[in-house]
Structures are given as structure tokens and as C-alpha cells.
Amino acid sequence: MSDGKKSAFKYDYLGSDPKAIQRSVSNHLVYTIGKDPFTATDHDWMMAFSHVVRDRLIERWMETQRNYYRHDAKRIYYLSMEFLIGRSLEHDAALGNGGLGRLAACFLDSMATLNIPGYGYGIRFEYGMFRQKLEDGRQVELPENWLAHGNPWEFPRPEVSYRIRFGGRVMEYLGPDGRRHFDWIDGDVVVAQAYDTPIPGYHNDTVNNLRLWSAKAYEDFDLACFNMGEYTHAVEEKTQSENISKVLYPDDSSTRNQALRLKQQYFFVSASLKDILRRFSIDHDDLQELPDKVAIQLNDTHPSIAIPELMRILLDKEKLQWQLAWNITTRVFSYTNHTLLPEALETWPIQLFEQLLPRHLQIIYEINRRFLLMVGNLHPDDREIQRRLSIFDEKGERRIRMAHLAVIGSHKVNGVSALHSELLRSGTCKDFHEFYPDKLINITNGITPRRWLLLSNRPLSKLICDAIGHDWVRDLDRLEDLVPLADDTTFQERFRAAKQANKTRLAGLVKHYLNQEIDPHTLFDVQVKRIHEYKRQLLNVMRVIALYNRLLDDPHADFVPRTVIFGGKAAPGYFMAKLIIRLINDVADVIDNDPAVNDRLKVVFIPNYDVTTASDIIPAAELSQQISTAGMEASGTGNMKLALNGALTIGTMDGANVEMREKVGDENIFIFGLTTDGIEQLKRKVYHPRHYYETNPELKRVVDMIGNGFFSPTNPNRYKVISETLLNSDPFLVLADFQDYIETSDNADACYRNPEIWNRMAVMNTAMMGHFSSDRTIKEYAEKIWGVEPVSR
Incomplete structure (x- = not known):
């Protein structure tokens, strides 16, 4: 593969004309699926066709990899716990929870489309986050067994497997060079087996790779135990080993599940690094060349254990000296921070770390010692800054701050929106930014236009192609060619018709799957994302209650008929988020059963929000x-997808909303609420949420209805905790932003009443979203962080 010669093997038997495709489908139905046309189910035909497509990817996939070797290309390895690649002819691959996984999938698409040698690495979870079902308005979590019917897109690689160690002990000895050396021995061993999924680029014949690791037992089966009748014990080791890749994000409220999550992270990181080094060694034998040929991006803190793992390999296996090993490590790694929320910045108890990864703990101690010596040289009399910057949090139970480890061990750290990066520099990472003034940069997130417009919105993408051609699919900035058409009434009407077709389709899906009627001629008012207090679904449902009250008070009011659509999952252990889901559904039930209003106001919660559902909504x-609390959403990508598809944003100055406002213009977006500076000033004066409650009758009425059981008459105290939290602390400033939100929503309604104004604004949103392509994002990573170049065919 690395000899610089092209393969003599040809794939001419794979035609792409209709007859060749039809013949291939028939052959796969018989020889791969084992069915004939008379007994084949719809699923059988789908699987046969998937293999037909897969066949045509394989030849491009193999030639792409050969091409990378011929060019001795520098490769980028994207380490992520989540990859939400969405539907590939069949149901979604349930390999993620939310934005983190959808972003990773967009990045893989863009790397392949831009001919960048990019590889994804993660875990082949047997069960995804969970499948969300609603029972009596409550979220119920069910297993998401996405592999139950097989996965035609993956290639098992039993020959690509690595042993991963947990526990054990560290042996120290004096080497022949007179230096101290360490070996990590004993403990438990699990095998990581590779499964490959091809990731095609758009119209360029490049096919990159997503490699996922599945946990297998090192010793599968204890025959002696089985023969003695101890059947459960005979397979105990196999079961425990395979639990590692069983479920995405097990609830970590218990110590055992915390240990499992840490095992998951180290498992896929260790296997990935061993695989990366194996590939590097095919053509290179000098590890000092590693940073010139390998770039590893840590997607959030989950894979940050990769830093001490690479150090362990370089020190203990390759016998490099510390400074050389550290230089190689920091030049290879870069880290993307995705959050400012302290609870989301991952930490691990030292005791747990020592139990599972004793050698890594030693290495982290040494990384921290050397780093704090440098800090001490700059700030010799400031013990407080050393405490703040230390990898170890000494307050209470001693813990390892994985974000600190990631920052110290990477050559670049990036935020994911201009505001987020600025808040990192001025707040969360202020001390690190002063110590490493050039390390923390911004690269704003993006989305792939192939999945999130071309594929998911056929009516609109066809209209755009008819108007300006197809070049926008690979160069989203070309959408600006639509700007002159924003004032064209004929184009406006066609744009509106495309939106109406999508609304009618969604209404049909809601009727089919949920047996609920929604009117496609009402305003579709949408909030779909993970359920979290900072994202403020509560603020939205409080606005719905206020609108409901207005209709009750004045049934003949000039009211824009609307359907308010919610979707999103709450973490299984997140009590308040799950309670908000139930409140939304109780409010929906009350409104739906009130004939005085239900023809003008409708609320629907669409369960089990995933990539496919997003593509429908x-x-x-x-x-x-x-509408997140300003300063708490790192970037957001749902905001970009919705605006790209012609939805107008009502939002706070948070995350990428700030840059979206700059691009689409103040006149084409509805901004409200406190800014980050305003929030800081408010909290400095001490925030009193009851002031807003007592001085705003509309707000008071809403809060009282929630708290007194209006929406839960069989259990009047069900939402008492919500109203009490709002009145006593309101940590996400819902009451402070309520009035401005209501007034801005009214302004949006006024625009909607004038179709010409609304349609022009919608066209302008689509036209000005070019900056938010993940192609632009990946180009910036390649230039500013990775130092990788596209590889031409």
C-alpha cells in the first residue's frame, strides 16, 4: 500500500447505469441477504440496495487510502465520544446525544468533501443514548438498539484489535541507560476490535474512514466453570468486558457507572492511539516526525486522557526522555472546548483514577509538577494562581480537571463561537490565556449544507438550484447570489411555497406517528434541542401560557395562529429537565382540550428527537x-440549520447567534434579553427575581398557574418546585428576560402578518448563512491548527 504504485486491480464490473444497479440489487438480495423476490421484505430490499451503494464506495475508499500513502500525507484524527451521522437509507446510527455528535458528523463530511485526510475515532455503542417515549407526558427511556437488524455500512475488522489494560500496578526499574523506567503490568485486559464505516465526500471520489471500537473479552469463555455447572460465572468476564461499549453515557450517579464511563474514554483513546501509531510506523521510523504527519483533535474533554496515554507510550514503550516526549505530545494534540458550564467541565476523583489507570495518574502528577514550576517562576508569590491553574482540584474530594489537562497538553485550544472564545479568554480560561497568550483561538462551528439543506430540504434546495445553480452545495457563500431575489415577489412566493410543502409534510408525519392534528397554515414556532435549564424551554412554555391567557381574556383578539413545536431529550438523571418536559405536555393537553383556543394555538412535543426527526422538523x-441564557451556549448548530432553511431566529445574544446577527443583519433577526455584560451587572447588584414577578401582572399570572396546579389539577404540587425555583433563585434569569421576550415575540408576529416582509427576511436568512458551513470551519482548523493540506486524486 505504501510503495507508491497504483493497484492493478480494477472494479469495472460495478456499473452505475440503471440496469447495472438493478442487476446488483438482485444479486445482493440472493447472495448477500439470502432471499428471493417472492419472500423478501421491504427491509431485505433496503439491505440489498445498501450493499449495492456500499460496493461502489469501497473502490473509492481503497483508492483514497492508497492515495494518502502515495502522498505521505499528514492525517487528522478526530477523537470524539459521539458521531451522529444520521440516517443512511435506514434508521439513525444512535452514536450520540446532541450537538457534539452532530458537529462531529458534519466535520467528517466536510473533511471528505475537501479532500482532507481525516479519520474519525469513537466507540461502537451497541445501545445509543436512549429512545425517548412519552407516557402521561413524562419522558420514559427505552433501549436504543440501533444494531438489532444489522448495519450494512460497517466492516468488522477482527484482525485490527488491541489489548486495553485497566487496574494493575506500576513497576519501576533502572534501565541500562541509567534512567528510571516504568512498566504498567497486571490488572484486567479488554480487547478493542475495529469496525470501519466509509465516509464519502460530495462528488469527488474521496472516501474517508470512521473507525469505531467494540469491546471484546480477552478470554471469552471459562469452559471449566461451565462444565462444573457455573454457567453465569463462565461468561462473567465476557459480559463485564463488553459492557464498555454497551451503552452511550451510562448514568454516572453511581460509583460503578462513573468507573464505566472512565473506562469507555480510556478504552477508545488507547485503541485509537495504538492504531494511529501503527499507521504512522508503516512509512516512518522516527517518532520525532510524528507531529509532522499526525494531528489529533480532542472533541471536548472526553478523549483528553489521550495526552497522558501518548506520554506513557513514548516514555515507557519507546523509552524517550520526558522533554522530547512532551514536545511531541503537545505538538500533536489540540483541544476544542464546547462549554462554559462548570458542571460540564469533566473531572474525575483521584481515587478512581488511581484504581483504573495508576500509571496515567503518575504521569499527570508529573505534568502538573512541571507546569506549576513554570507558573511559579512567573508568579513566585502567588499561590492562588497555582491553585487555580493546577490540574488537581484540592477542594473537598481531590479530583483531576480534565479540561486543564487538555489545555496544558495541547498546542492549540479553540472555542466554537466568537462570543464563547472571548468568554473563555476573559473568564473560564483567563489565567491560562495570560500564561499561553497565543494558544486559545476561535473557530466558529459550522454545519454541512449537504445534509442540512440539499438532502433534508428538497423543495428549497431545488428552488435554489433553479435560481443560482448547484455550486452552493460545495461553496455555501454562493448563496449570497440569492440576495437580489429577496425583493422579487415571484421568488418570494416560490420560497414560501417550498416552506409550505415542508410544513404540510411535517403535519402528515405528526398525524401518522403521533395521531395529532396540526394545521400547516399556522405559524410553525420551533424549539428543538437537548432539554436543559440554560436552553430555557421553560421560558418558551411560559410565553405559550401567556399567549393562552390572552386568548382566554379576549377571544376576538388579532392573534397569529401558531403551532409551537418542542423536541429534545433530557438526561435520565436530570430531574428538572424531565419535569419541564412534563410541564410542556401538560400545557399542551390543557390547550388542546380547550375549544375556545385550540384552533389558534397548539403545542406539540415530538418525542425521540434525533437527526432524522430534525431533518423532518x-x-x-x-x-x-x-433563547438560552446569554453566555451559556457555546455556539449552537441548530440555530444555523434552522436559519439556513429559511426560519427566522428569535434569540438572545448568545453563542453563534451573535455572528448570525452580524451576517443576516439586525433587520432580519429578532434579538432580545440581557447580554453577558448585562447579566454580570445584574448579578453584581444581587438579582431579585421576585421584583419581576411582583411588578409584571402577566408574568405573575403565568408563574402562579404553574405553581398552583392549573396544568396539573390531579396533583396541584407537581410544578411547585419550578415556581419556587423561579421566585427564589432563578439561576437562568427566566423572569428577568420574560417581558423582553414577550415583546419581541409580538414583533415577530407583526412581521408574520405581512407575508412580503416575512418572506424577504426568510430569503435573506438563507442567503447570508454561507459563513456557517462546516467546510469553512474545517478549512480554518486545517490552516490554523492542524497544518494539513487537501490531497488531490
Whole structure:
């Protein structure tokens, strides 16, 4: 593969004309699926066709890899716990929870489309986050067994497997060079087996790779125990080993599950690094060349254990001296920070770390010692800054701050929106930024236009192609060619018709799957994202209650008929988020059963929000709710997808909303609420949420209805904790932003009443979203961080 010669093997038997495709489908139905046309189910035909497509990817996939070797290309390895690649002819691969996984999938698409040698590495979870079902308005979690019917896109690689160690002990000895050396021995061993999924680029014949690791037992089966009748014990080791890749994000409220999550992270990181070094060694034998040929991006803190793992390999296996090993390590790694929330910045108890990864703990101690010596040289009399910057949090139970480890061990750290990066520099990472003034940069997130417009919104993408051609699919900035058409009434009407077609389609899906009627001629007002207090679904449902009250008070009011659509999952252990889901559904039930209002106001919660569901909802959305508390959303990508599909944003100055406002213009977005500076000033004066409650009758009425059981008459105290939290602390400033939010929502309604104004604004949103392509994002990573170049065919 690395000899610089092209393969003599040809793939001419794979035609792409209709007859060749038909013949291939028939052959796969018989010889791969083992069915004939008379007994084949719809699923059988789908699997046969998937193999037909896969066949045509394989030849491009193999030639792509050969091409990378011929060019001795520098490769980028993207380490992520989540990859939400969405539907590939069949149901979604349930390999993620939310934005983190959807972003990773967009990045893989863009790397392949831009001919960048990019590889994804993660875990082949047997069960995804969970499948969300609603029972009596409550979220119920069910297993998400996405592999139950097989996965035609993956290639098992039993020959690519690595032994991963946990526990054991560290042996120290004096080497022949007179230096101290360490070996990590004993403990438990699990095998990581590779499964490969091809990731094609768009119209360029490049096919990159996503490699996922599945946990297998080192010793599968204890025959002696089985023969003695101890059947459970005979397979105990196999079961425990395979638990590692069983479920995405097990609830970590118990110590055992915390240990499992740490095992998951080290498992896939260790296997990935061993695989990366194996590939590097095919053509290179000098590890000092590693940073010139390998770039590893840590997607959030989950894979940050890779830093001490690479150090362990370089020190203990390759016998490099510390300074050389550290230089190689820091030049290879870069880290993307995705959050400012302290609870989301991952930490691990030292005791747990020592139990599972004793050698890594030693290495982290040494990394920290050397780093704090440098800090001490700059700040000799400032013990407080050393405490703040230390990898170890000494307050209470001693813990390892994985974000600190990631920052110290990477040559670049990036935030994911201009505001987020600035807040990192001025707040969360202020001390690190002063110590490493050039390390922390911004690269704003992006989305792939192939999945999130071309594929998911056929009516609109066809209209755009008819108007300006197809070049926008690979160069999203070309959408600016739509700007002159924003004032064209004929184009406006066609744009509106495309939106209406998507609304009608979504209404049909809601009727089919949920047996609920929604009127496609109402305003589709959408908030779809993970359920979290900072994302403020509560603020939205409080606005719905206020609108409901207005209709009750004045049934003949000039009211924009609307359907408010919610979707999203709450973490299984997140009590308040799950309670908010139930409140949304109780409010929906009350409104739906009130004939005085239900023809003008409707609320629907669409369960089990995933990539496929998003692809159904987003093209139909007209008003996009991006209403997080300012300073808490790192970037957001749902905001970009909705605006790209012609929805108008109502949102706070948070995350990428700030840059979206700059691009689409103040006149084409609805901004409200406190800014980060305003929040800081408010909290400095001490925030009193009851002041807003007592001085705003509309707000008071809403809070009282929630707290007194209006929406839960069989259990009046069900939502008492929500109203009490709002009145006593309101940590996400819902009451402070309520009035401005209501008034801005009214302004949006006024625009919607004038179709010409609304349609022009919608066209302008689509036209000005070019900056938010993940192609632009990846180009910036390649230039500013990775130092990788596209490899031409």
C-alpha cells in the first residue's frame, strides 16, 4: 500500500447505469441477504440496495487510502465520544446525544468533501443514548438498539484489535541507560476490535474512514466453570468486558457507572492511539516526525486522557526522555472546548483514577509538577494562581480537571463561537490565556449544507438550484447570489411555497406517528434541542401560557395562529429537565382540550428527537427559538440549520447567534434579553427575581398557574418546585428576560402578518448563512491548527 504504485486491480464490473444497479440489487438480495423476490421484505430490499451503494464506495475508499500513502500525507484524527451521522437509507446510527455528535458528523463530511485526510475515532455503542417515549407526558427511556437488524455500512475488522489494560500496578526499574523506567503490568485486559464505516465526500471520489471500537473479552469463555455447572460465572468476564461499549453515557450517579464511563474514554483513546501509531510506523521510523504527519483533535474533554496515554507510550514503550516526549505530545494534540458550564467541565476523583489507570495518574502528577514550576517562576508569590491553574482540584474530594489537562497538553485550544472564545479568554480560561497568550483561538462551528439543506430540504434546495445553480452545495457563500431575489415577489412566493410543502409534510408525519392534528397554515414556532435549564424551554412554555391567557381574556383578539413545536431529550438523571418536559405536555393537553383556543394555538412535543426527526422538523420551521441564557451556549448548530432553511431566529445574544446577527443583519433577526455584560451587572447588584414577578401582572399570572396546579389539577404540587425555583433563585434569569421576550415575540408576529416582509427576511436568512458551513470551519482548523493540506486524486 505504501510503495507508491497504483493497484492493478480494477472494479469495472460495478456499473452505475440503471440496469447495472438493478442487476446488483438482485444479486445482493440472493447472495448477500439470502432471499428471493417472492419472500423478501421491504427491509431485505433496503439491505440489498445498501450493499449495492456500499460496493461502489469501497473502490473509492481503497483508492483514497492508497492515495494518502502515495502522498505521505499528514492525517487528522478526530477523537470524539459521539458521531451522529444520521440516517443512511435506514434508521439513525444512535452514536450520540446532541450537538457534539452532530458537529462531529458534519466535520467528517466536510473533511471528505475537501479532500482532507481525516479519520474519525469513537466507540461502537451497541445501545445509543436512549429512545425517548412519552407516557402521561413524562419522558420514559427505552433501549436504543440501533444494531438489532444489522448495519450494512460497517466492516468488522477482527484482525485490527488491541489489548486495553485497566487496574494493575506500576513497576519501576533502572534501565541500562541509567534512567528510571516504568512498566504498567497486571490488572484486567479488554480487547478493542475495529469496525470501519466509509465516509464519502460530495462528488469527488474521496472516501474517508470512521473507525469505531467494540469491546471484546480477552478470554471469552471459562469452559471449566461451565462444565462444573457455573454457567453465569463462565461468561462473567465476557459480559463485564463488553459492557464498555454497551451503552452511550451510562448514568454516572453511581460509583460503578462513573468507573464505566472512565473506562469507555480510556478504552477508545488507547485503541485509537495504538492504531494511529501503527499507521504512522508503516512509512516512518522516527517518532520525532510524528507531529509532522499526525494531528489529533480532542472533541471536548472526553478523549483528553489521550495526552497522558501518548506520554506513557513514548516514555515507557519507546523509552524517550520526558522533554522530547512532551514536545511531541503537545505538538500533536489540540483541544476544542464546547462549554462554559462548570458542571460540564469533566473531572474525575483521584481515587478512581488511581484504581483504573495508576500509571496515567503518575504521569499527570508529573505534568502538573512541571507546569506549576513554570507558573511559579512567573508568579513566585502567588499561590492562588497555582491553585487555580493546577490540574488537581484540592477542594473537598481531590479530583483531576480534565479540561486543564487538555489545555496544558495541547498546542492549540479553540472555542466554537466568537462570543464563547472571548468568554473563555476573559473568564473560564483567563489565567491560562495570560500564561499561553497565543494558544486559545476561535473557530466558529459550522454545519454541512449537504445534509442540512440539499438532502433534508428538497423543495428549497431545488428552488435554489433553479435560481443560482448547484455550486452552493460545495461553496455555501454562493448563496449570497440569492440576495437580489429577496425583493422579487415571484421568488418570494416560490420560497414560501417550498416552506409550505415542508410544513404540510411535517403535519402528515405528526398525524401518522403521533395521531395529532396540526394545521400547516399556522405559524410553525420551533424549539428543538437537548432539554436543559440554560436552553430555557421553560421560558418558551411560559410565553405559550401567556399567549393562552390572552386568548382566554379576549377571544376576538388579532392573534397569529401558531403551532409551537418542542423536541429534545433530557438526561435520565436530570430531574428538572424531565419535569419541564412534563410541564410542556401538560400545557399542551390543557390547550388542546380547550375549544375556545385550540384552533389558534397548539403545542406539540415530538418525542425521540434525533437527526432524522430534525431533518423532518427543521425545513418546516418558520420561527427558530434560540433563547438560552446569554453566555451559556457555546455556539449552537441548530440555530444555523434552522436559519439556513429559511426560519427566522428569535434569540438572545448568545453563542453563534451573535455572528448570525452580524451576517443576516439586525433587520432580519429578532434579538432580545440581557447580554453577558448585562447579566454580570445584574448579578453584581444581587438579582431579585421576585421584583419581576411582583411588578409584571402577566408574568405573575403565568408563574402562579404553574405553581398552583392549573396544568396539573390531579396533583396541584407537581410544578411547585419550578415556581419556587423561579421566585427564589432563578439561576437562568427566566423572569428577568420574560417581558423582553414577550415583546419581541409580538414583533415577530407583526412581521408574520405581512407575508412580503416575512418572506424577504426568510430569503435573506438563507442567503447570508454561507459563513456557517462546516467546510469553512474545517478549512480554518486545517490552516490554523492542524497544518494539513487537501490531497488531490
